[in-house]
Amino acid sequence: MANHDHDTPHITGLGTYFAVFGALMVLTAATVFVAFQDLGMMNNVVALGIATLKAVLVLWFFMHLGHATTFTRVAMASTLFFFFLLLAFLFGDTLTRDLLDVPGRVIEL
Amino acid sequence: MTPLVSTGKRIPDYLNAAYGLKSWLFTTDHKRIALLYMASVTMFFFLGGLMAVLIRLELVTPQGDLVEPDVYNRLFTMHGIIMVFFFLIPAIPATLGNFLIPIMIGAKDLAFPRINLGSWYVYNAGGLFTMYSILNGGVDTGWTFYTPFSTTFSNTYVLATGLGIFITGFSSIMTGLNFLVTIHRMRAPGLTWFRLPLFVWAHYATSIIMLLGTPVLAITVLLVALERSFHIGVFDPAYGGDPILFQHLFWFYSHPAVYIMVLPAMGVISELITCFARKRVFGYRFIAYSSVAIAVLGFLVWGHHMFTTGQSIYASTIFSVLSMLVAVPSAIKVFNWTATLYRGSISWDTPMLYALGFIGLFTIGGLTGVMLATLGIDIHVHDTYFVVAHFHYIMVGGTIMGYLGGIHFWWPKITGRMYPAFWSKFAAITIFIGFNLTFFPQFILGYMGMPRRYHAYPDEWQVLNVMSSAGASILGVGYLIPMIYLAWSMRYGPRAEANPWGAVGLEWEIQSPPTAHNFETEPVVDKEAYAYTAEQGYVPPTKEAEFV
Numbered sequence: 132m133a134n135h136d137h138d139t140p141h142i143t144g145l146g147t148y149f150a151v152f153g154a155l156m157v158l159t160a161a162t163v164f165v166a167f168q169d170l171g172m173m174n175n176v177v178a179l180g181i182a183t184l185k186a187v188l189v190l191w192f193f194m195h196l197g198h199a200t201t202f203t204r205v206a207m208a209s210t211l212f213f214f215f216l217l218l219a220f221l222f223g224d225t226l227t228r229d230l231l232d233v234p235g236r237v238i239e240l
Numbered sequence: 241m242t243p244l245v246s247t248g249k250r251i252p253d254y255l256n257a258a259y260g261l262k263s264w265l266f267t268t269d270h271k272r273i274a275l276l277y278m279a280s281v282t283m284f285f286f287l288g289g290l291m292a293v294l295i296r297l298e299l300v301t302p303q304g305d306l307v308e309p310d311v312y313n314r315l316f317t318m319h320g321i322i323m324v325f326f327f328l329i330p331a332i333p334a335t336l337g338n339f340l341i342p343i344m345i346g347a348k349d350l351a352f353p354r355i356n357l358g359s360w361y362v363y364n365a366g367g368l369f370t371m372y373s374i375l376n377g378g379v380d381t382g383w384t385f386y387t388p389f390s391t392t393f394s395n396t397y398v399l400a401t402g403l404g405i406f407i408t409g410f411s412s413i414m415t416g417l418n419f420l421v422t423i424h425r426m427r428a429p430g431l432t433w434f435r436l437p438l439f440v441w442a443h444y445a446t447s448i449i450m451l452l453g454t455p456v457l458a459i460t461v462l463l464v465a466l467e468r469s470f471h472i473g474v475f476d477p478a479y480g481g482d483p484i485l486f487q488h489l490f491w492f493y494s495h496p497a498v499y500i501m502v503l504p505a506m507g508v509i510s511e512l513i514t515c516f517a518r519k520r521v522f523g524y525r526f527i528a529y530s531s532v533a534i535a536v537l538g539f540l541v542w543g544h545h546m547f548t549t550g551q552s553i554y555a556s557t558i559f560s561v562l563s564m565l566v567a568v569p570s571a572i573k574v575f576n577w578t579a580t581l582y583r584g585s586i587s588w589d590t591p592m593l594y595a596l597g598f599i600g601l602f603t604i605g606g607l608t609g610v611m612l613a614t615l616g617i618d619i620h621v622h623d624t625y626f627v628v629a630h631f632h633y634i635m636v637g638g639t640i641m642g643y644l645g646g647i648h649f650w651w652p653k654i655t656g657r658m659y660p661a662f663w664s665k666f667a668a669i670t671i672f673i674g675f676n677l678t679f680f681p682q683f684i685l686g687y688m689g690m691p692r693r694y695h696a697y698p699d700e701w702q703v704l705n706v707m708s709s710a711g712a713s714i715l716g717v718g719y720l721i722p723m724i725y726l727a728w729s730m731r732y733g734p735r736a737e738a739n740p741w742g743a744v745g746l747e748w749e750i751q752s753p754p755t756a757h758n759f760e761t762e763p764v765v766d767k768e769a770y771a772y773t774a775e776q777g778y779v780p781p782t783k784e785a786e787f788v
C-alpha cells in the first residue's frame with residue numbers, strides 16, 4: 132500500500148514468499164505436535180507463542196509491513212496496543228477478583 | 241467550483257446524472273450511497289420506533305396486560321438491537337458523513353467508492369438476518385446478549401440475530417476504513433489538518449473506534465455462537481467458562497460504540513453552532529483533540545457496566561476513575577460551543593434549534609453518566625430506569641438531535657430544495673418537549689428503584705409511567721412531521737441556492753445539489769474553517785478566545 136508513495140514499488144521475490152510459506156507450514160506442524168505434549172503451565176504459553184510468531188511472519192512478509200512506511204507501522208502498532216489494553220484491563224479484573232476477603236466467600240486458588 | 245462550464249450549459253447534478261433503479265443500486269457516487277443509507281436507516285428507525293411504541297403502551301398500566309411477559313422481553317430486545325446496530329451506529333457517519341466528508345475536504349469521492357457501495361449491501365445483508373429472526377419471533381436476551389442466558393437458556397433466535405450483527409459490523413469497518421484513508425490522503429491543496437472542519441475531525445475519531453472496536457464485537461458474537469452450538473467452554477461456567485468474560489469483551493466494543501453514535505453528532509453541532517452564531521469556533525484545537533481523546537479514553541472505561549457483577553473491586557475503582565475522566569473531553573466541547581455562542585449573532589433557524597437542544601440534553605445525559613460512574617450510586621441505580629433515562633439522553637437527545645439538526649442543515653445541499661420553516665421549527669420544539677416528557681420521569685422512576693426490562697410494576701409508579709408514555713406519543717408525532725414535510729420538499733420544495741444559510745465551508749461553495757464529481761476544478765484552501773467575516777455578522781473573538 133504505502134509503497135505507492137514511491138515511483139518504484141518494492142517487489143518481493145517469489146522465493147521469499149515460498150520460504151515464508153514453508154516456515155508457516157513447519158510452525159503449524161509444531162502447533163499440532165505440542166498440542167499432544169503436556170507442558171503443564173507452559174501449554175498455553177507455547178501454543179500462543181507459536182501462533183504469535185506465525186502472525187508476525189504473515190504481517191511482515193505477506194502484508195508487506197517490512198517495507199511499509201513508518202506511519203503504516205505506527206497504525207499497526209496502535210492496534211496491537213489497544214489489544215494489549217483489552218488484555219491488561221481484563222486481567223486487571225480476573226487476577227484481582229479474589230484478593231479482597233469478602234465474609235462468606237470461599238476462595239479457591 | 242463554478243457550476244458553469246465554458247459552453248454555459250449547466251452540468252447535471254448528481255441526482256440527474258443518471259436515471260433508473262440500476263443507476264442507484266450500482267452507483268459508486270458517495271452522495272447517492274449516502275441517500276441509499278438514509279433510506280435504510282430511516283426504515284430501521286421506524287421499525288425500532290414501533291417496538292418502542294408497544295413497550296410504552298404496555299407500561300401505561302401497572303399490570304402486564306397488553307403483551308405476554310415473553311413477548312415484552314422480545315420487544316425491548318429487538319428495539320435495542322435495531323436502534324443501536326441498525327440505526328444509531330450508521331445514522332450519521334453513513335449518511336451525512338458519507339455525503340459530506342469528500343466535499344468538505346475538496347475531493348471527488350471517498351478513497352474506495354466500491355467498498356463504500358459494498359458496505360451498504362453488507363449492512364442490508366445483516367439487516368435481513370435480523371429481520372428473519374424478528375419474523376420468526378425475535379430474541380429475548382436484551383440487546384446485550386449476556387451469557388449464560390444467551391448461550392444456554394434462551395430458546396429464541398440468538399444465532400440468526402448474532403449473525404446479522406456480525407455481518408453488519410463489517411459495513412461499519414468498511415466505512416471507518418474508507419473515512420480514515422480519505423481524510424489522510426485526499427485533502428485538497430492547502431487543507432491542513434487544522435483547517436479541517438470539526439465535522440471531519442469527529443468522523444476521523446469515530447473511524448478509529450469503528451476499526452479498533454468492531455472486530456472485538458465480531459469475535460465476541462462468534463464466541464457466543466460457538467458456545468451455544470458446541471459448548472466450547474469460554475463463557476459457560478458449566479464447561480469451565482467465565483460469563484463475566486463475555487461482559488468484558490462485549491463492553492470493550494459497546495462502550496466505545498456509544499462514541500461511534502455521539503461523536504459524529506458532536507461534529508454536526510460544531511458546524512451548526514458556528515454557522516448560526518456567525519462566529520469562528522472557540523478553541524478549535526481543543527474540540528479537535530477532544531474528539532481523539534474521547535476515542536482513545538473511551539476504550540478504557542467499559543468496566544463501569546459491570547460494577548454489580550463479580551468484577552474485582554480494584555478493577556471497578558480504576559474503571560470508575562477513568563469513566564469520570566472521559567467526561568472531561570466531552571465537557572470541553574460543551575464549554576467551547578457555549579463560548580462560541582457568547583457574543584455571537586445568533587439566528588434561530590431549525591438546525592440551530594436542534595443544536596441548542598443537543599447541548600442541553602447531552603449535558604444532562606453526560607452528567608448523569610458521571611453519577612453512574614460513581615461506585616456507590618451505581619450499586620443503587622444499576623439496571624434501573626435511571627440508566628435507561630441516562631443513555632436515552634445521550635443516544636436520542638444527543639445522536640438523534642444531532643442527526644436531525646444535520647439533516648435540516650444540509651438538506652438544501654443534498655436535495656437542492658428547501659423545507660417549510662414553520663413546520664420544521666414546530667417539529668423541533670415538539671421533539672424537544674416530547675423527549676423530555678418521555679425520559680425525565682424515568683430518572684425519577686429509576687431513582688425510586690423501578691428496574692428496567694420489567695413489563696409490570698407497583699401501582700404507585702403509574703403516574704410517572706403514564707407521563708413517560710404520553711411524552712413518547714408526542715415524540716412520535718415530532719418524528720413523523722419531518723417525514724411528511726421532507727418528503728413533500730423533495731418534490732415540491734422551493735429550489736435552494738448554493739448557500740442558503742450563508743455558511744462557510746467547501747460544501748457551500750458548490751452548487752445545490754452538487755454535480756457528480758462535486759468540484760469542476762480542484763479547490764485550493766487558504767483559510768481556516770469557520771472564517772466568518774464582518775459582513776456575515778462576524779464578531780471579533782474575545783481576548784480569551786485568541787489563545788488557541
Ligand SMILES: [Cu+2]
Binds near residue numbers: 494498542
Ligand atoms: Cu459505558
